[in-house]
Amino acid sequence: MSVLVVGSVAYDSVKTPVGSREDALGGSATFFSVSCSNFDQVSLVAIIGEDFRDQDIKLVESHGVDVSGLERVAGRTFRWSGVYGTEDVNTRTTLDTQLNVFADFSPTLNESHRTEPYLFLANIAPSLQLDVLRQMKTRPKLVALDTMDFWIEGSNDELTEVVREVDVVFMDQGEARSFAKAANLTQAAKTIHDLGPKTVVVKRGENGVLVFHNGQPFAAPAVPLDRVVDPTGAGDTFAGGFMGYLAATGDLTERGFRRAAVLGSVMGSFVVEGFSLDRLTAITRNDIETRFRQLTELTRFEPLADDETLPSRTK
């Protein structure tokens, strides 16, 4: 099986407690596709400007990503800049967003894209997400979307329309609460389930993810790291591991979704260890499997046996 991602390719300028980087390769589709490429074939649809560096295309291609859907047009590439907190590296402030060529992005899928069985609609305008879905010749086996506060607040109707048509929704906890108009995350997940999606992935940064699959919650922690260099792209890298696992195995049972979430968490833990895609493009299969086992160890405890009871004062 294979995966199609439609999203952004960008240049990011970030400042974190560890250092800073100017015009570094970023964008939701970039992080997603490089992460996903470890596990399955992935095609990327995005837009870049004249200033986009050939070496960055080559880097993504070198990970086996099909970049035939990467459209280059006149103008400058999408740019984002932000700064991460010194007290808590998980809090960030956007300094500047220049949409540039991304402002006129109108994704056009080629013939092979239109039959891809797994589709990830990264964080773009809900109207574009819906347009991409309409271009598919056959309904993919699995469609997932990511979004952000900007669309929840400004394009709520369009977002709700596309949410109704997808299988998996990725939101951070603030977005889930805000979209569902529910302070309680379990209630928020129920509201989203009721719209259609069977799976709601609530991202909690360094606190891991909560996956509500057919109403059943699963908690996957983040791997505690000695050093977080740059959190940019963690959510899309998570989604790349998650979708990559599902597409490669075709296991859409609860077992598959749980393992996919763990693998997503593993992939997210790498990307934050470096700026941009530095660490993500350097890891080996052995690194990934070692950390998957590390995350298993992180959550391991001895369950109560069927006939076992907890200790009691009155016994």
Place this chain on the structure above:
Amino acid sequence: MSVLVVGSVAYDSVKTPVGSREDALGGSATFFSVSCSNFDQVSLVAIIGEDFRDQDIKLVESHGVDVSGLERVAGRTFRWSGVYGTEDVNTRTTLDTQLNVFADFSPTLNESHRTEPYLFLANIAPSLQLDVLRQMKTRPKLVALDTMDFWIEGSNDELTEVVREVDVVFMDQGEARSFAKAANLTQAAKTIHDLGPKTVVVKRGENGVLVFHNGQPFAAPAVPLDRVVDPTGAGDTFAGGFMGYLAATGDLTERGFRRAAVLGSVMGSFVVEGFSLDRLTAITRNDIETRFRQLTELTRFEPLADDETLPSRTK
């Protein structure tokens, strides 16, 4: 085995998105001891005023808690009032703190208290925590302490002195970062380990806990709840389940600490379902064991088998 807790007994006035309660039974030693009493014998040392209601003493006693160390003096009982966020019930603002009789609390242990094998120093002045530790005739098998920002900022030297002498430290993530002067939690835990404690429990509210035991991290999630009524006392209730499990089983291996953390999380999940101790005093053993199994299910995923590899694009 049995447990001694020294801390506060208080009347709390709280306002949460669900409702409000005036002068409701609270205090760290109260939540801790009622939680712990499910699993093992527990004795409480605390101070109350003339206004303290007999029915509240009876309630605690009815859970088998030894209240011989509950000292009643002239004056009013410690009072705290606060309001919890409507957007996020986990954020709280203190409206008022009246120390009252708690301002002159000078815990005096009786003979039987002085030989208790498990000791929980709840959130009181570090100098009092140290004084209690000095009153013990024999070094307990396990000493744990909880603290708060107020002492980290205002009594850092005294707090550091007592931290050096305990086995387990409970802090929320902000407190751990602030005490250890490290934004990264893994680094913060290492700094605290280096002072002496083998176990650092980092509380993350609805995101569960991270337990660093001999440097190895263990993540126990919180149980996602449909409805959070009042988060007051969740941390102390967690600690009560945690210490109760360790004291009752005597299992101070990594296996024991991991199960203790899960049981702590289970107990914390009950107390927030009601105001004050309403829910905590109403649960049955069956409720506790059912939720322990529910938390097991919440974290369950299929690990990689020894000879299993993850799917690969290039294979």
